[in-house]
Amino acid sequence: MRNLLLTLSYCGKNLHGWQIQDNALTVQEVFQNALYQIIHERPDIKGCSRTDSGVHANMYCVSMKIAHPITEDHLMMAMNRYLSDDVAVTDVRQVPDDFHARYSCKGKEYVYKVWNSRVRNPFLQDLALHYRYEMDIDKMNREAQAFVGTHDFTSFCTLDKREKGDFTRTVKYFNIKREGDLVTFTVAADGFLYNMVRIMVGTLLAMNNGRIEFGTLPRIIEGENRKLAGPTAPSCGLYLNKVFYQ
Amino acid sequence: MRNLLLTLSYCGKNLHGWQIQDNALTVQEVFQNALYQIIHERPDIKGCSRTDSGVHANMYCVSMKIAHPITEDHLMMAMNRYLSDDVAVTDVRQVPDDFHARYSCKGKEYVYKVWNSRVRNPFLQDLALHYRYEMDIDKMNREAQAFVGTHDFTSFCTLDKREKGDFTRTVKYFNIKREGDLVTFTVAADGFLYNMVRIMVGTLLAMNNGRIEFGTLPRIIEGENRKLAGPTAPSCGLYLNKVFYQ
Numbered sequence: 073m074r075n076l077l078l079t080l081s082y083c084g085k086n087l088h089g090w091q092i093q094d095n096a097l098t099v100q101e102v103f104q105n106a107l108y109q110i111i112h113e114r115p116d117i118k119g120c121s122r123t124d125s126g127v128h129a130n131m132y133c134v135s136m137k138i139a140h141p142i143t144e145d146h147l148m149m150a151m152n153r154y155l156s157d158d159v160a161v162t163d164v165r166q167v168p169d170d171f172h173a174r175y176s177c178k179g180k181e182y183v184y185k186v187w188n189s190r191v192r193n194p195f196l197q198d199l200a201l202h203y204r205y206e207m208d209i210d211k212m213n214r215e216a217q218a219f220v221g222t223h224d225f226t227s228f229c230t231l232d233k234r235e236k237g238d239f240t241r242t243v244k245y246f247n248i249k250r251e252g253d254l255v256t257f258t259v260a261a262d263g264f265l266y267n268m269v270r271i272m273v274g275t276l277l278a279m280n281n282g283r284i285e286f287g288t289l290p291r292i293i294e295g296e297n298r299k300l301a302g303p304t305a306p307s308c309g310l311y312l313n314k315v316f317y318q
Numbered sequence: 319m320r321n322l323l324l325t326l327s328y329c330g331k332n333l334h335g336w337q338i339q340d341n342a343l344t345v346q347e348v349f350q351n352a353l354y355q356i357i358h359e360r361p362d363i364k365g366c367s368r369t370d371s372g373v374h375a376n377m378y379c380v381s382m383k384i385a386h387p388i389t390e391d392h393l394m395m396a397m398n399r400y401l402s403d404d405v406a407v408t409d410v411r412q413v414p415d416d417f418h419a420r421y422s423c424k425g426k427e428y429v430y431k432v433w434n435s436r437v438r439n440p441f442l443q444d445l446a447l448h449y450r451y452e453m454d455i456d457k458m459n460r461e462a463q464a465f466v467g468t469h470d471f472t473s474f475c476t477l478d479k480r481e482k483g484d485f486t487r488t489v490k491y492f493n494i495k496r497e498g499d500l501v502t503f504t505v506a507a508d509g510f511l512y513n514m515v516r517i518m519v520g521t522l523l524a525m526n527n528g529r530i531e532f533g534t535l536p537r538i539i540e541g542e543n544r545k546l547a548g549p550t551a552p553s554c555g556l557y558l559n560k561v562f563y564q
Contacts, residue, residue, distance in 0.1 A: 081439070081440055081441075082440050083440040083441050083443070128441070148437070149436070152437055152438065157438065157440065157443045158440045158443065159440060160437050160438050160439070160440050161437065162437050190395070191394070191398055191406050191407065191408050192398065192403065192406050193327070193406065194327055194328050194329040194403065194404045194405060194406050195327075195329050195374070195445065197329070197403045197404065199441065
């Protein structure tokens with residue numbers, strides 16, 4: 073059995089996230105079905121994380137152990153023939169037996185895209201949040217630096233049964249950049265809670281709108297209470313962008 | 319009656335070009351229906367050109383004379399509420415009575431996008447041609463300079479009933495640029511024949527593949543015969559990018 077690491081990218085517009093569900097098409101299902109047609113195996117597939125319905129991935133990692141002797145390159149090309157157009161395999165490589173796409177992961181980077189114009193962009197339907205109001209990028213950037221470091225992020229987590237135990241995470245960087253009318257939020261951390269990036273972005277946008285006061289982010293974090301933070305920004309703007317190993 | 323110039327952008331993925339047709343949804347139909355809901359008028363709408371099914375526009379211009387007193391800005395915002403998500407109005411302004419979106423046009427710029435990688439890009443489905451083979455950008459760029467200037471472009475026109483009379487056009491510039499795996503062909507001319515850009519791109523790609531010899535472009539142009547040129551590249555990569563007036 074070889075342990076393989078596969079790197080994917082996918083457009084989440086028509087997909088219900090990574091993890092297999094009843095009655096909804098997910099990336100994992102699309103992936104497993106394509107794989108079965110090529111190697112006639114149904115290995116246990118480890119995804120690097122869950123992603124929500126509508127969320128995209130520029131980079132998503134999967135590991136699995138297979139018996140079939142197909143070369144890595146052939147597997148990549150064959151997967152791209154059998155997968156639907158909204159999912160692509162961009163790399164396949166052999167990894168040590170103890171490698172696990174989720175448990176070996178040292179951190180991840182997400183980006184959140186906002187189309188900031190009075191007029192929508194027809195090419196970014198379901199690929200960015202359309203936000204009509206002026207954005208004070210510098211002010212949001214300064215505020216967002218309060219996220220950086222090791223904190224309990226309870227205020228930035230949708231509480232549900234999935235999250236248990238420790239809500240402490242370490243945010244490595246958080247920055248916001250404008251290129252024309254496209255504004256991109258970029259955040260890296262050792263791990264993320266459920267909806268964490270979307271609530272971070274939603275809170276900064278609520279500050280930009282004046283619904284939450286600028287300067288209060290440290291207090292919102294310290295409060296450890298979801299109600300203190302802003303709304304969860306829509307899934308369409310969110311991209312898993314990088315997955316870090318080693 | 320005010321004469322108005324409206325600037326649009328649209329994603330052509332699910333649309334059958336500009337011009338109204340039976341049994342196929344076109345940009346003109348979507349536009350007229352939205353307009354009627356706002357001003358209850360059905361003015362004669364002049365589009366700056368036809369575009370084919372599946373072709374996109376970063377900029378498309380329309381002129382029309384209306385009696386309704388709605389302000390230009392209100393019309394823009396209202397149109398964006400009533401239009402489908404794949405069409406947007408980005409500007410509305412009053413123009414002199416004799417302005418005509420098509421006849422006043424002095425030239426246009428098209429871009430053609432190619433995703434040049436062994437693996438498809440899930441975010442460019444129907445938004446770029448996926449081309450797997452290595453591209454010699456420098457060689458194609460040098461070859462393409464033969465397009466620049468005033469020529470009879472019969473070899474680069476799908477002959478049909480639409481095209482009559484003079485096949486002479488003046489190409490102002492033609493360049494090809496790579497940014498990562500995305501290659502963009504940009505061409506401007508005083509006017510374009512039916513399928514002209516797509517045949518130009520198809521011919522350069524056929525040269526890149528070795529199916530047509532590099533260095534023969536001047537002879538293909540002089541031959542004034544569609545059969546000498548390469549295939550028509552797919553519509554999905556083509557964008558009307560700029561429309562020049564005055």
